[in-house]
Amino acid sequence: MTVILRTSGLVHRYPDGREALSGVDVEIHQGEFVAIVGQNGSGKTTLAKHFNGLLRATAGTVEVAGELVRRQSTVELARVIGYCYQNPDHQIFAPTVRDEVRFGPAHLGLDETEIDRRTEQILALVDLLDRQDEYPFNLGRGERQKLAVASVLAIEPSVLIVDEPTTGLDWRGGEAMMGLVDELNRRSTTVIVITHDMNLVAEHARRVVVMAGGRKVGDGTPQDVFAQEEVMRLAHLRPPQAFRISQALPRLFASPTMSAREATGHLPARMPGQLGKR
Numbered sequence: 001m002t003v004i005l006r007t008s009g010l011v012h013r014y015p016d017g018r019e020a021l022s023g024v025d026v027e028i029h030q031g032e033f034v035a036i037v038g039q040n041g042s043g044k045t046t047l048a049k050h051f052n053g054l055l056r057a058t059a060g061t062v063e064v065a066g067e068l069v070r071r072q073s074t075v076e077l078a079r080v081i082g083y084c085y086q087n088p089d090h091q092i093f094a095p096t097v098r099d100e101v102r103f104g105p106a107h108l109g110l111d112e113t114e115i116d117r118r119t120e121q122i123l124a125l126v127d128l129l130d131r132q133d134e135y136p137f138n139l140g141r142g143e144r145q146k147l148a149v150a151s152v153l154a155i156e157p158s159v160l161i162v163d164e165p166t167t168g169l170d171w172r173g174g175e176a177m178m179g180l181v182d183e184l185n186r187r188s189t190t191v192i193v194i195t196h197d198m199n200l201v202a203e204h205a206r207r208v209v210v211m212a213g214g215r216k217v218g219d220g221t222p223q224d225v226f227a228q229e230e231v232m233r234l235a236h237l238r239p240p241q242a243f244r245i246s247q248a249l250p251r252l253f254a255s256p257t258m259s260a261r262e263a264t265g266h267l268p269a270r271m272p273g274q275l276g277k278r
């Protein structure tokens with residue numbers, strides 16, 4: 001599989017001296033669906049912002065599509081990497097939904113027919129075609145999030161990075177957003193999702209990179225990573241409930257006196273002498 005993103009010994013120090021990344025090595029292949037997880041401040045966003053050149057490495061290297069990022073212009077990088085920020089309202093600026101989507105391809109210098117073709121196709125994909133003349137801030141939160149993704153997709157990037165895709169959305173909005181992201185990944189877009197949501201990881205990602213204190217502490221399939229107690233402890237993460245139940249069932253059958261709450265790790269297991277005390 002072709003490597004589309006690679007960091008080697010990536011260190012990032014912010015101007016105030018804080019070291020947010022302390023030597024991160026990661027490789028992402030074309031077509032993957034990767035979740036980057038970790039608690040607040042673990043370095044997820046700092047890492048992702050090196051992929052679109054928004055941040056520059058203090059030390060180490062970042063390569064996008066086989067070329068060092070520092071040798072590529074932001075326009076070149078924008079063709080490969082689409083970045084959707086956590087809050088769509090920080091991204092949206094145009095007077096209409098249509099103009100918002102047209103901006104990216106126009107900035108790339110595409111001709112009008114191609115811009116029109118992409119705009120229509122993508123607005124249809126995110127179900128906003130009949131709202132294209134509206135002021136974007138008249139849309140609901142979920143629709144604004146879809147618009148923010150649409151405006152990135154219009155550039156047809158090979159890699160889509162979505163920071164906390166379901167934050168601020170209700171259950172239906174979250175499902176619609178992740179349905180869209182899944183669909184893009186099926187159509188060969190590489191997807192990187194930055195998230196705290198372990199259910200989302202279990203349901204959608206095929207690989208998970210775990211960050212803690214500016215370092216990569218885990219990397220593997222969700223099943224493998226959730227089972228690594230030390231990694232989960234270092235990152236202060238808890239596997240999703242469905243995973244805990246699937247792990248607990250064999251223990252529950254092996255030890256009929258153990259309660260389901262104990263088996264899934266909700267409470268410490270009772271010591272033999274404490275049976276029946278709770």
Ligand SMILES: Nc1ncnc2c1ncn2[C@@H]1O[C@H](COP(=O)(O)OP(=O)(O)OP(=O)(O)O)[C@@H](O)[C@H]1O
Nearest residue numbers: 014016018020038039040041042043044045046047
């Ligand atoms: N502009 C900045 N200036 C100084 N320090 C920063 C800046 N942005 C982030 N940091 C610090 O760098 C560290 C990593 O932050 P980062 O935002 O990458 O973490 P994160 O894992 O994405 O967190 P969250 O889940 O809260 O978004 C944190 O300690 C944070 O306070």
